[in-house]
Amino acid sequence: MSHDMSDDKLPAHGAAHGHGETAVADNPFADPGLPAHLPRRTDIDERAANRAERQVSLLFVLSMLATVGFIASYVSIDPDKIVYIFPLGHVSALNFALGMTLGVALFCIGAGAVHWARTLMSDVEHPAERHPIEADDEVRADVIEQFKTGAAESGFGRRKMIRNTLIGSMALVPLSGVVLLRDLGPLPEKKLINTGWEEATPATPIRLVNMNTNEPLKAEDIVVGSLTFAKPGPSALRPAGLQESDEDFQQAIAKDALMLIRIQPEDIKDDKSRNLGFEGVLAYSKICTHVGCPISLYEQQTHHALCPCHQSTFDLSDGARVIFGPAGHPLPQLKITTDASGYLIATEDFAEPVGPSFWERRA
Amino acid sequence: MSSATGNKQAAAPASTRAKPANKAEAAADYLDGRLGIYSLAKANLRKIFPDHWSFMLGEICLYTFIIIILTGVYLTLFFKPSMGEVVYNGSYAPLDGIRMSEAYASTLNISFEVRGGLLIRQIHHWAAIVFVAAMFVHMMRVFFTGAFRKPREINWIFGFLLLFLGFFDGFLGYSLPDDLLSGTGIRFMEGAILAVPLVGTYLSFFLFGGEFPGTDIVPRFFTIHVLLIPGVMLGLLVAHLILVFYHKHTQWAGPGKTEKNVVGMPLMPVYMAKAGGFFFLVFGIVAAMSAVASVNPVWAYGPYRPDQVSTDAQPDWYMGFAEGLIRVMPGWEIRAWGHTLNLGVFIPLMLFPLVLVAIAVYPFIESWITGDKREHHILDRPRNAPVRTALGAAWISLYLVLLSGGGNDLIATHFHLSLNDITYFVRVGSFVVPVVVFFVTKRWCLGLQRRDKEKVLHGRETGVIKRLPHGEFIEVHAQLPQDKLHTLTAHEQYEPVELPAATDENGVARKVGLVTKTRAKLSESMFGEHSQIPKPTAEEHQEITSGHGHH
Numbered sequence: 001m002s003h004d005m006s007d008d009k010l011p012a013h014g015a016a017h018g019h020g021e022t023a024v025a026d027n028p029f030a031d032p033g034l035p036a037h038l039p040r041r042t043d044i045d046e047r048a049a050n051r052a053e054r055q056v057s058l059l060f061v062l063s064m065l066a067t068v069g070f071i072a073s074y075v076s077i078d079p080d081k082i083v084y085i086f087p088l089g090h091v092s093a094l095n096f097a098l099g100m101t102l103g104v105a106l107f108c109i110g111a112g113a114v115h116w117a118r119t120l121m122s123d124v125e126h127p128a129e130r131h132p133i134e135a136d137d138e139v140r141a142d143v144i145e146q147f148k149t150g151a152a153e154s155g156f157g158r159r160k161m162i163r164n165t166l167i168g169s170m171a172l173v174p175l176s177g178v179v180l181l182r183d184l185g186p187l188p189e190k191k192l193i194n195t196g197w198e199e200a201t202p203a204t205p206i207r208l209v210n211m212n213t214n215e216p217l218k219a220e221d222i223v224v225g226s227l228t229f230a231k232p233g234p235s236a237l238r239p240a241g242l243q244e245s246d247e248d249f250q251q252a253i254a255k256d257a258l259m260l261i262r263i264q265p266e267d268i269k270d271d272k273s274r275n276l277g278f279e280g281v282l283a284y285s286k287i288c289t290h291v292g293c294p295i296s297l298y299e300q301q302t303h304h305a306l307c308p309c310h311q312s313t314f315d316l317s318d319g320a321r322v323i324f325g326p327a328g329h330p331l332p333q334l335k336i337t338t339d340a341s342g343y344l345i346a347t348e349d350f351a352e353p354v355g356p357s358f359w360e361r362r363a
Numbered sequence: 364m365s366s367a368t369g370n371k372q373a374a375a376p377a378s379t380r381a382k383p384a385n386k387a388e389a390a391a392d393y394l395d396g397r398l399g400i401y402s403l404a405k406a407n408l409r410k411i412f413p414d415h416w417s418f419m420l421g422e423i424c425l426y427t428f429i430i431i432i433l434t435g436v437y438l439t440l441f442f443k444p445s446m447g448e449v450v451y452n453g454s455y456a457p458l459d460g461i462r463m464s465e466a467y468a469s470t471l472n473i474s475f476e477v478r479g480g481l482l483i484r485q486i487h488h489w490a491a492i493v494f495v496a497a498m499f500v501h502m503m504r505v506f507f508t509g510a511f512r513k514p515r516e517i518n519w520i521f522g523f524l525l526l527f528l529g530f531f532d533g534f535l536g537y538s539l540p541d542d543l544l545s546g547t548g549i550r551f552m553e554g555a556i557l558a559v560p561l562v563g564t565y566l567s568f569f570l571f572g573g574e575f576p577g578t579d580i581v582p583r584f585f586t587i588h589v590l591l592i593p594g595v596m597l598g599l600l601v602a603h604l605i606l607v608f609y610h611k612h613t614q615w616a617g618p619g620k621t622e623k624n625v626v627g628m629p630l631m632p633v634y635m636a637k638a639g640g641f642f643f644l645v646f647g648i649v650a651a652m653s654a655v656a657s658v659n660p661v662w663a664y665g666p667y668r669p670d671q672v673s674t675d676a677q678p679d680w681y682m683g684f685a686e687g688l689i690r691v692m693p694g695w696e697i698r699a700w701g702h703t704l705n706l707g708v709f710i711p712l713m714l715f716p717l718v719l720v721a722i723a724v725y726p727f728i729e730s731w732i733t734g735d736k737r738e739h740h741i742l743d744r745p746r747n748a749p750v751r752t753a754l755g756a757a758w759i760s761l762y763l764v765l766l767s768g769g770g771n772d773l774i775a776t777h778f779h780l781s782l783n784d785i786t787y788f789v790r791v792g793s794f795v796v797p798v799v800v801f802f803v804t805k806r807w808c809l810g811l812q813r814r815d816k817e818k819v820l821h822g823r824e825t826g827v828i829k830r831l832p833h834g835e836f837i838e839v840h841a842q843l844p845q846d847k848l849h850t851l852t853a854h855e856q857y858e859p860v861e862l863p864a865a866t867d868e869n870g871v872a873r874k875v876g877l878v879t880k881t882r883a884k885l886s887e888s889m890f891g892e893h894s895q896i897p898k899p900t901a902e903e904h905q906e907i908t909s910g911h912g913h914h
Binding site: 029080095098127192286324 | 410411454462475476478479481482485486514547550551553554555557558559560561562563564565567568569570571572573574575576577579609610611618619620621622623624625626627628629632633636637639640641642643644645646647648649650651652653654655657667668669670671672673674676689690691692693694695696698701702703704705706707708738740771772782783786819845846848849852853901904905908
């Protein structure tokens with residue numbers, strides 16, 4: 001591609017620069033060359049120079065004092081002490097003192113050095129020559145020749161069997177490294193598809209337990225306009241129900257968390273959703289179907305639930321249909337009913353996986 | 364006798380080097396004999412660097428990187444990268460008795476019990492924020508002045524990789540404390556990985572060592588954050604700096620400055636003092652920032668639980684545009700054949716690197732269009748490369764529009780705007796705003812070029828009003844001095860490449876490939892008559908100045 005590009009459309013290289021110091025009189029744009037150095041006050045006035053020296057030294061002394069202050073603050077200020085500093089408000093006294101003294105100690109060294117450079121060190125500008133990065137043709141030819149000699153001496157091109165087996169072995173050997181990564185984690189299997197509610201059957205139902213009080217929930221605990229968070233109660237696998245102290249609590253709650261609301265049954269627009277609930281009490285997965293943030297904002301008038309991370313909004317009165325935001329599908333709903341004592345129970349798992357979509361998720 | 368002397372000399376030949384004048388010279392001689400420091404110093408001790416404020420931006424990146432390494436090492440002395448569960452009973456009363464990971468508990472310990480720990484943590488975080496910001500601005504400086512042109516394209520790529528890795532190391536860093544905000548960020552990352560077709564679920568299980576969140580992610584991120592990525596970055600940084608030294612710094616056009624020289628002051632002493640001092644200035648300012656401004660107060664968020672979240676969850680600013688992409692993308696999902704393709708997450712995940720790569724490949728596209736194979740060491744003024752400048756401005760505007768999408772909830776609550784309206788605006792604005800910014804910037808550059816031409820040909824306005832004999836009032840213009848004239852006309856102007864004639868010398872129709880045609884089109888749009896103002900020529904200048912004098 002490059003061979004069909006000619007240089008004739010490029011500006012003449014250095015046309016404006018090439019004259020250097022010898023400005024041609026008839027070209028008003030010619031380079032007049034480096035301007036003469038203008039002395040600074042400190043270059044010609046010894047008193048100004050001495051003053052600059054004192055200023056630089058003062059900055060270095062200030063830095064020393066600030067370091068002493070840093071050590072004094074470290075030793076003397078209680079880490080728990082909170083002070084009011086205008087306009088910052090109430091801040092940690094130790095953090096403020098250490099930060100300011102360290103800041104001043106460092107800044108003054110920098111300010112001193114820069115002031116020293118600007119006032120007392122020579123500010124005469126010098127030109128230095130540049131050399132092309134590219135090697136000249138002779139060097140280039142020499143290197144290529146050397147490379148060819150080396151390649152010929154190795155016999156790499158001539159002995160095809162060596163070449164091919166070397167390429168083969170080099171291609172295979174990284175596989176060991178890839179294989180070693182296999183034990184980074186288990187295979188997904190059904191882990192994303194099932195939740196802690198999978199133990200629930202009509203014969204062995206699982207109660208819905210209040211997330212905060214650990215008490216089983218009754219339908220009348222869920223009033224219109226309220227938002228209640230729930231988790232699985234006792235089951236064969238977890239006799240005490242899902243507890244914070246369980247080893248796998250974080251993994252379990254990332255899938256099992258529910259939010260319970262109540263809507264007057266006649267206000268529920270989606271028949272399927274109404275049937276999954278119990279007398280208007282609906283149990284939705286709390287985990288957003290976008291990327292898995294927990295949904296925590298509920299608008300009781302409109303029955304809209306909003307994810308605070310990316311603002312996906314679900315209409316809980318309409319089967320948690322997505323009405324705004326980046327979520328791709330509704331929140332899964334858990335089928336609930338009540339047992340003989342009136343406690344809310346689940347008798348089966350969610351009909352679809354909770355949380356964000358993934359490739360193996362069936363529609 | 365003579366043979367004995369000969370033997371003695373053979374055993375211990377005298378050095379031909381002059382006797383060192385003092386201990387320091389002797390020490391230098393010792394090192395030179397082993398490391399060859401004199402040859403190294405000869406080329407570099409009085410190396411010339413040009414001076415301009417914008418050349419300090421890269422220094423800020425370097426210095427904040429050093430600050431991050433220093434403070435990061437300190438933090439590793441106290442931080443426990445473990446998701447083992449503990450019950451907190453430290454000095455921060457509001458979290459007393461709460462279950463949390465050791466990572467979070469040790470972060471609280473650093474913040475409340477280790478004296479100065481909070482300061483170092485905040486310096487580390489502030490320096491990271493400044494580091495990425497400085498890399499951005501430094502990259503923009505290089506972009507808008509054309510400093511990426513040959514021979515510096517590879518150094519541009521090194522710099523770009525540093526920015527990209529800086530993003531990720533920042534993200535990993537604020538994921539480590541295992542507080543509610545950082546855990547939410549990791550959850551977001553898991554959701555994004557799950558959206559990858561075919562392998563996403565497996566990637567997620569391998570990364571997390573099983574189901575989200577598991578107990579592996581913090582220790583794994585820790586190793587990547589403190590060892591893997593910083594190691595790679597350190598290598599790239601050293602290569603970046605070696606190339607800066609090797610290429611010698613670019614400089615602005617001006618009297619005495621050519622493509623074949625570099626004008627400035629020597630490394631020793633001026634730049635040792637200035638650059639060394641600047642390190643302390645940057646460090647001092649970051650330390651003072653950390654004294655007065657809180658950053659990432661993890662104790663306020665509480666420990667991470669997958670079923671809890673706080674409102675206004677926001678990543679650090681540099682991830683804000685990725686956050687914007689994910690927030691404004693419509694929730695497209697394709698469900699077929701028993702599989703789900705989550706385009707609503709997967710497209711933003713792909714756009715995120717694409718937006719960055721778009722700017723990274725620009726130097727190669729530009730050099731292909733110009734076909735220019737020469738070295739360039741004199742910087743372009745942004746106005747003299749209107750299309751490049753407009754493209755850069757459009758890219759920045761896209762970035763800012765997406766950033767505002769990432770902060771749509773904060774904008775909505777702070778300015779009492781509808782969140783939905785902001786989201787719709789960002790959806791449309793991502794396409795419209797960059798186009799508008801492109802044309803405005805290009806026109807602006809052309810306007811500035813015209814003003815430069817005007818100044819060169821007619822001189823500057825003196826502010827002196829003169830009445831001519833026939834009653835007309837004019838403002839007296841003064842000719843610019845020669846150094847100004849030179850500076851304003853020193854830039855080169857490309858001519859658009861032309862397609863070869865439709866028929867060759869034998870009258871046979873010539874085949875012109877699509878690539879050649881595209882290149883000619885792009886060249887026309889970059890250097891055609893609508894994209895640059897022909898710079899004044901000496902003849903034009905002479906005609907005006909010699910003819911009827913000032914007017």
